[in-house]
Amino acid sequence: MITTMTARGRFLITGSARGxxxxxxxxLSFWGxxxxxxxxxxxxxxxxxxxxLAGKALxxxxxxxxxxxxxxxxxxILNGHGPAALLLSQADDILALxxxxxRQxxxxxxxxIALDQDTFGKLAGCLRVDIGDDRLRAFCQDGQCCLDVPLxxxxTGLFVLSGEDCAMLAGDQGESVRQAMEIVVYMARLQQAAGLISVSQVHIDGCIYTGSASLAFARQWLDWGARVRVPTTLNAVSVDCRRWRELDIDPAEGEPASQLAQAYLQLGATGSFTCAPYLLSGAPRAGEHIAWSESNAVAFANSVxxxxxxxxxxxxxxxxxxxxRAPLCGPHLDASRRAEVQIDVPLPAEADDSLYPLLGHMAGELSPNHIPVICGLEHSGMSRDDLKAFSAAFATTSAAPMFHIAGVTPEATVPADALGGRPxxxxxxxxxxxxxxxxxxxxxxxxSGVQLVALGNPHLSLTEYARLAQLCRDGERHPDVALVLTSGREVHRQAEQAGYVATLEAFGARCINDTCWCMLRRPVVPAHADTLMTNSGKYAHYAPGLVDCRVxxxxxxxxxxxxxxxxxxxSPPRWLMPPADALGGTADDMVHGAANGTAKASTDGAITGTTGGSQTDV
Structure with a gap:
């Protein structure tokens, strides 16, 4: 038996398991x-x-x-296909929640369980684990115990609650508030927050129908008589609530998805149904404390x-x-908004708007857990739509809640601002x-085949509608290609008033509200489609797995x-084609020049860096 005396681990959620x-x-993103x-x-x-991952110690x-x-x-977890345990190298709020x-x-x-990084890395050579009340044991191929980790x-630590917090926790304001406060407090303690903070608005992502459990969750709060107490908007849901029957959505999917959306309306949320709440009139101001879900919206709210x-x-x-009330930690605090990774990017001459989701996707891969500052785009003239596209692609490949772009985003006039003066x-x-x-x-x-052009992930802005109308004026789509656009109701209404929707529909586009591409399946994705086209880095990443299409x-x-x-x-766009001698011999090898060394993709896809002969994860 090999016991790792320096190994450290802590439960985020207690329990026993083997697998x-x-x-x-x-x-790994569980959604998509x-x-x-x-x-x-x-x-x-x-x-x-x-x-x-079913039954595995992931x-x-x-x-x-x-x-x-x-x-x-x-x-x-509820349908019996969950992992036996989750073993992480960093605490993850989404999975823990x-x-x-x-449980609750x-x-x-x-x-x-969150393990120290060295111990986590050693699991790569282990066959199975046995988790008890106070330790994790890992076993190798020969059946010998190769890791023995105390947990x-x-x-809990020091935690300050206000008088009203205590009253809510004690049940003085009803069962729904007590249950909700228990979950908020547990997560705040898990994050080692000093206390709670009041927020001015909430954007709810949980209104997406992922199966019967998501509907059961919402209905439980209705049974408790719950009601939101701060202005609350709803994310894009799983169907166009008003027209899903017209779109030939299977009632087995459309009915429960609509019921879930209705449940959140009954809880007091506003029927905004958009994944881009920053396009609404009530978008938050700089310094305002809010509680948003939806990964691209969080990145945009913090960063832009x-x-x-x-x-x-x-x-x-x-x-x-x-x-x-929300946990007082993370990006609510100045110290947690600083960049820890710097990414210098080239600005190709005459680049088109696909550059920005491309860079966002790359930045997320290079900085999967840390806030980055991107340098080199100071003179790019990035628009709000470009920043929207960057945010969505970044949030697809990174767990970080924000990014900085030097000379573009408000907290990064120069790189040193974003880095807090540190290297x-x-x-x-x-x-x-x-x-x-x-x-x-x-x-x-x-x-070169295309059967679907999918636009609006995240939801289209009014300026994107205007540009699309200009591009589609005086012509029509090819009869073998479906053109489908998604947007929130409010922006779609504005686009109708401006005449953009009429122009697009005359071209042959179909406009869908309330939902977006991460939720849409066939038959909105045509039954015969095996290849689609999109300008979204987020959807280009997810579509092969979600709808089994090439992109x-x-x-x-x-x-x-x-x-x-x-x-x-x-073929790649001309602005993306470097001189032959700049390819370094192999265009298919993603090689990144890091400070004093190189960085490249390892065999299982993790981005690693080599500095002075030693290799460490970003």
Missing amino acids: EVLFSHTG GVDGASGDIIDHHHPLHGRS AIPSGRGSCTGSSVLLEL GVLVA LFARDLPV TRPE LAARTQKYPDFLDLCIALTG PLRHYRLTPADLLSAWQTLNTAVD HFASLADCIAAARQGYADI
Whole structure:
């Protein structure tokens, strides 16, 4: 037996379990990355793609991507296809919250454990684990115990509650408020927050229907007589609530999804139904403390608006709306908004708007758990729509709640502002060859065929509607290509008043509200479609797993050109093609020049850096 005396681990959620180890150095988004019915890993970009996590001790550094991961994990736990345990190298609020809700509301759970980084890495060589009340034992192929890790209980520490907080926790304001406050306080203690803070508004992501568990969750709060106490908006839901029957959605999906949306309206939320709440008139101001879910919205609120919110998991968003109180930690605090990774990027001449989601996707991969500052875009003229696209792609590949772009976002006039005057933990310098390789990663199509052009992930802005109307004027789409646009109701209403919708519908576009591409399935995605085209880095990442389609990723103008002509140009855009001698020999190898060394993709997809001969994770 080998006992690691220096190994450290702590329960985020207590419990006992045993199971085969399923290990990766790459974080995993449960939403869009895991099938909520089976536990199969469907993220085509993940090293574990095609494997099942059901019954396994899943060892990943953390989650990433969508806040809806907590909802998918709850579904898996309740339908019997969840992991036996979650073993992490960093505490993950989204995953912990899914398990906490399973325990508190449904009396089902599993252990969630955060290990020190060295111990976590050693799990890569382990076959199975046995988790008890106070330790984790891991066993190798020969059956010998190769790790023996003592586990501490979830930390409580010093925690200050106001008189009203205590009253809510004691049940003085009803059962729903008591239950919600228990969850808020548990998560605050888990995050080692000093206390709670009042928020001015909440954006709820938990209204997405992921299965029967998400509906059961909402109905439980209605049974308790719950009602939100701060202004609360709703994220895009799983169907166009007013027209899902017209779209031939299966009633087995449409009915419960509509019921879930209605339940949140009964709880007092506003029927905004958009994944881009920053486009609404009530968008928060700089310094305003809010509680938003939806990964792209969180990144945009913190980074572009300079509002303050954590990346709140589904279900915790409702608990905060019911109490008006949130954990005082993370991006609510100045110290937690500083960048720790610097990424220098080239600004190609005459680049089109696909540059920004491409860079966002790359930045998230290079900085999966730390806030980055991106340098080199000071003279890019990035628009709000460009920042929206960057935010969504970044939040797809990173668990970090925000980013900075030097000379563009408000808290990064210069890189030193974002870094707080400290040197970065990691410093990457991207090359044109890196951009080309990343473009090739997102473009999974093998020929020029296109059966669907999918736009509006995140939801379209009014300025995007205007540009689309201009691109689609005087012509019509090719009969073999569906052109489908998604947006929130309010922006769609404005686009109708401006005449943009009429122009787009005359071209042959179909406009859908309330839902967006991460929720849409067939038949909105045509039954015959095996290749789609999009300008969204987020959807280019998720679509292969969600709808089993290959992807052309390109600019908005190129997407409309494909809708007109019936095919796409499969070659990279000219601005992305570096000189032959800049490719370093292999355009397919994603090689990043790091400070005093290099950084490259490891065999299971984790980005690592080499400095002075030693290799460490970003």
